[in-house]
Amino acid sequence: MGREVSESCVDSLLTEMVSTYCNRFYANKPELAARRIEAIGYQVGHQLSERYTMERPRFSDHLEAIKFICKDFWSEVFKKQIDNLKTNHRGTFVLQDNRFRWLSRISIDPSLESAESQDSSTPAESKAAQASSMHLYFPCGIIRGALSNLGIPCAVSADISNLPACSFVVRIKA
C-alpha cells in the first residue's frame, strides 16, 4: 500500500486552486482561467499515466488505452471505474461516470457565480453550471494529459446535463 492522504486534502486543494484562478487571477476572463486549470490537470494526467502504466504491456490500439483509463486509471484516482463507455468507432469516445466524485464532494464556491458574469439576467442555474464547469476543466485536463502521454492526442470536454452523472467526451485527433 502506497502513501495516502485524507480526501479532504485533495478536495480543499482543488476547490482553492479553481477559486484562485477563477476569482482572484482571471475573474473577468473565464476562458483564461479555464485554460490554466486544464493545464494543471494535463500535467497531472501526464505524470499519472506514466506511473500507472508501469509494469504493464504496451497498449496495441486506442481502445485498449481508453479502457485502461476507464478501469485502472479511474480506480486509482476515484476508487471506482467508469460506468459506461460508448464510441462511434470514428475516434469519439464517451466515458460516463454515474456519480462523479468531484462534483458530489467539492463545494462550489458561491462567490464564483457572482464573479462569473455581470449579466444579472443570466439564470442562477446556468451560473451554477458555469461554476461546476470550471471545476471540470481539471479532470478533462487529466484525461487529455494521460492519453497524450500514451501517444493519443485528443480533445476532451465534459457534459453534466445528467447530474450527478458526468460524461467525458474524448475526440481523438486524426
Add this chain to the structure above:
Amino acid sequence: MAPVAPRSGDAIFANMERVNAELFTLTYGATVRQLLTDLEEVEEVNKQLDQMGYNIGIRLIDEFLAKSNVSRCVDFRETAEVIAKVGFKMFLGVTASVSNWDADGTCCSIILEDNPLVDFVELPDTCQGLYYCNILSGVIRGALEMVSMKTEVTWIRDMLRGDDAYELQVKLLKQVPEEYPYKDDE
C-alpha cells in the same frame, strides 16, 4: 456527562476517507508550477500559496474540530501540540513534533520530517527563493485565526533547500479571549 476525550491522530486518520497521495502531491506540484509560469515572481508565488493555504485553513478547521473532539478553548501550548499530533496526521497522514518554545509560551516550532507535498520534488536553480510548501503555513495561520488566535508563521528550515527537516515557526501575536467558553458539561 463525562467529557469526550480527544481522539488520537492515528485513529482519526484510519477513519478518514483517504486517497492515493500521488494525486494530491502531483496536483499540488502542477499548481505550483503553473503559478510560477503565470506570476513569474517567486515572491508573488510564495504569497499566493500562503493565501491559498489560509483560505483552506479557515474551512478545514470545522472538519478538524468535528472529527477530533478537541475542545475549542485550549491554550496556545496545547493548540500547537494538537496541530502537530492530530492535525497533520488526520489530513496528511504524517506526524509533526513541537519544540523550541520561548520563555512565555507564545512562540514555538512545528517540525516535520516526512512531508507528502514534496515527494518527487527537486527545485530548479531558478526557484531558489521559493517556499514550495508555503501553503502549509497559510493553512495553520487560517485555522488558528478561526479559533481566535492571530499568528505569524514563518519557515525556519526547508529540506528542499538542503536543511534536515521542515520547521515552521508559529508565533502567537494576539489571542482574542472567548467571552463564553464552551464547557463540556453544558
Add this chain to the structure above:
Amino acid sequence: MIVCVAVVGHQNNPLYIQSFTEADDALKLHHIVHCSLDVVDERVNNPKKSGPTLNETFLGLLYPTENYKVQYVFFSYGYLTNTKVKFILVTTDLDVRDADVRNFFRRFHAAYVDAVSNPFHVPGKKITSRTFAERVSTIVKSFGLSSAT
C-alpha cells in the same frame, strides 16, 4: 559489467545517457545505443518478429543482431514503455541472466517515473535530476548481484 545506460524519448530524442567506464569508448557506445534504437523501431513496427509476448515492455537483446556473439565486446538490451520511452542497457557481459536484465529495467523504469513526476521536469527535456543520476548509479552497481530488490 554495465558500461552505458540511456533513456530516449519517443522522437528518439536523448533524455539521459550515462557511461560507466574508464575507457574512452564514448563514440563506440553512442554508436551502439544508436543501432539499438533502430532495432527497437524495427521490432515495434514489425511486431510479428518480436517473439511470443507481443507488446511486452522488455525487448531482450538488441545488439549484436548476428549470431556470432563471441566476436563482440558490447551487448545491448532494450525496454519500451507504454509512453514510448526507450531504455537501453549496454554491457560487456556475454552471458547475463534474463531475470537480472528484467530486474534492472524494472528498477530503472521506476527511477525514471519518479524523475518525471517532479513538477518542474519538462516532458521531452533532458533529465538533469541529481537524485535520478544517483539512483541510476546505484542500480547499475548492483546489477547482477541480486534479483531480490
